[in-house]
Structures are given as C-alpha cells and as structure tokens.
Amino acid sequence: AQTVTQSQPEMSVQEAETVTLSCTYDTSENNYYLFWYKQPPSRQMILVIRQEAYKQQNATENRFSVNFQKAAKSFSLKISDSQLGDTAMYFCAFMKPLTNNLFFGTGTRLTVIP
Amino acid sequence: EPEVTQTPSHQVTQMGQEVILRCVPISNHLYFYWYRQILGQKVEFLVSFYNNEISEKSEIFDDQFSVERPDGSNFTLKIRSTKLEDSAMYFCASDPGTGEETQYFGPGTRLLVL
Numbered sequence: 335a336q337t338v339t340q341s342q343p344e345m346s347v348q349e350a351e352t353v354t355l356s357c358t359y360d361t362s363e364n365n366y367y368l369f370w371y372k373q374p375p376s377r378q379m380i381l382v383i384r385q386e387a388y389k390q391q392n393a394t395e396n397r398f399s400v401n402f403q404k405a406a407k408s409f410s411l412k413i414s415d416s417q418l419g420d421t422a423m424y425f426c427a428f429m430k431p432l433t434n435n436l437f438f439g440t441g442t443r444l445t446v447i448p
Numbered sequence: 449e450p451e452v453t454q455t456p457s458h459q460v461t462q463m464g465q466e467v468i469l470r471c472v473p474i475s476n477h478l479y480f481y482w483y484r485q486i487l488g489q490k491v492e493f494l495v496s497f498y499n500n501e502i503s504e505k506s507e508i509f510d511d512q513f514s515v516e517r518p519d520g521s522n523f524t525l526k527i528r529s530t531k532l533e534d535s536a537m538y539f540c541a542s543d544p545g546t547g548e549e550t551q552y553f554g555p556g557t558r559l560l561v562l
Contacts, residue, residue, distance in 0.1 A: 367549050367550075369550075371553075376555070377485075377537055377556055377558075378553065378554075378555045378556060379491070379541075379553035379556075380553075381551075381552065381553075384549075386549075427491075433496060433503055433504045434479060434496065434549060434551070435481070435504060436493060436541075436551060438492070439490060440489075440490045
C-alpha cells in the first residue's frame with residue numbers, strides 16, 4: 335500500500351523568506367507521479383506542482399520548486415519569496431499508477447508572517 | 449480557464465436521509481473521482497470512474513454510496529442513508545486522460561449530517 339508522510343504539522347515563515355516543506359512516501363512502484371496541492375481557508379484544493387518519477391529534473395513553477403529524491407522516496411516543496419497568500423494547508427500526494435488514484439499526506443499548515 | 453464545479457457548496461441533512469452531491473467535470477475530461485476530507489484530517493480517495501463505470505473504489509465506498517454520470521455532463525455521488533460520520537468535505541476531481549496525469553479539483557461540498 336502507498337503511504338505519504340508529512341512530518342511537519344505546522345510551519346511558519348517570514349514574508350519574502352524561503353521555506354521548505356517535507357514529504358516522504360512509500361511505494362514499490364517504479365513509475366508514478368507526485369503532487370503538491372494547496373488548500374487555503376476556502377478549502378478548495380489547488381494544484382501547485384507535479385513531478386513525474388521518471389524525470390530526474392526537479393519540477394519548478396514560478397516561486398515553487400521541488401527536491402525529488404527518488405532513491406530516498408523524498409519529495410520536498412520549496413517556496414521562495416513567500417507571500418501572505420501562500421498561507422494555507424499544503425498536501426503532498428502520490429498518484430497510483432494505472433488507476434491514477436491520489437493518496438494524500440496529512441498536510442502541513444503553513445503560515446506566512448508579515 | 450475551465451473549472452470543475454460542484455453543487456451545492458453546503459448541505460445539511462438529517463441522519464438517515466439520502467443526499468446527492470453534484471459535480472460538473474471539465475469538458476472533455478475522461479476520468480472522474482470523488483474524495484472526502486473529514487474536518488482536520490487528510491483527503492481520502494473514495495471512487496474513480498471511467499467509461500461509465502467504476503474503475504476503483506476504496507473501503508470507505510460501501511453499499512451506501514453510488515456514483516452516476518446520468519447525462520454526459522454531471523457526475524453525482526449519492527449517499528443513500530447518511531450517518532453522522534459522513535459529515536465531511538466532498539471533492540470531485542477530473543483528469544483529461546491525455547497522459548497529463550493531473551487531477552483538477554472542484555471547490556467541494558461541505559456536508560453536515562445531524
């Protein structure tokens with residue numbers, strides 16, 4: 335079974351600073367996808383970034399980038415130049431191959447401090 | 449930009465009543481999903497749907513639950529006899545099925561069972 339672990343229930347960062355959110359996962363699959371979703375107070379799930387396991391290059395999306403370490407089964411999210419609007423719950427998710435079902439971690443609540 | 453929509457945004461019901469949660473996936477998407485998130489907990493997979501049939505379902509998705517795509521546009525989740533523990537946020541998601549392997553989530557329906 336796939337498990338996704340986010341070991342930081344809460345984090346805070348000063349506005350304009352950089353923060354890294356951790357995620358590890360467990361799977362026996364070789365090909366899969368990893369995602370970070372953001373959930374603001376409105377509770378909508380917003381896709382932040384995705385990574386294909388077969389790509390060695392780390393994905394980037396503007397201020398968001400990942401550090402994907404396949405051997406270590408680690409998938410951390412780095413947010414640069416943090417903004418107040420980044421305050422949200424952040425969920426790491428693993429996509430099961432073939433059926434494409436998402437398995438989520440328990441989330442990290444990020445607060446950006448002005 | 450196309451979005452997944454869900455109605456209603458909030459629903460309150462009495463225990464034992466039937467509820468139908470509605471979703472309109474992004475047009476031309478082929479894969480559809482329901483997830484739920486009990487308050488304060490992680491998002492959990494319920495069911496996936498493709499080609500007018502269930503692809504996979506979780507242990508949560510018991511006989512009280514059913515899904516349907518009645519008209520090629522809507523995608524519904526029915527709970528036949530609601531229980532208190534069904535209170536949660538229910539998210540619909542869709543995937544284009546073009547190899548993008550990305551699920552786009554709707555804003556969710558907050559269900560409260562009294």
